[in-house]
Amino acid sequence: MTQQPSYAEHHPGAGAAPAVRGTNVMAILSLVFAFIFSPAGIVLGHIAKKQIRQTGEQGNGLATAGLILSYVFTVLGVIWFLLVLFAINNSGTTA
Secondary structure: OOOOOOHHHHOOOOOOOOOOOOEOHHHHHHHHHHHHOHHHHHHHHHHHHHHHHHHOOEOHHHHHHHHHHHHHHHHHHHHHHHHHHHHHHOOOOOO
């Protein structure tokens, strides 16, 4: 009785799992820092995007989300700062 050859024997590489690349750490940090200190989230997001292009790691969506949120929170922070500054400037006593 002869044994049938397996699928992997007829198709080389069929049994090997594809190499899985991990998620880029900078992309994760970009998203986290968007909520903690948004200017750092911007820097980390741009670094992550560059590393992802070079290494093929996962996390491009995380880096993009981190960048968008970081830019939005930075703009909102600047607007808030300017409004507070304007309010303080105009709260003086009049003669």
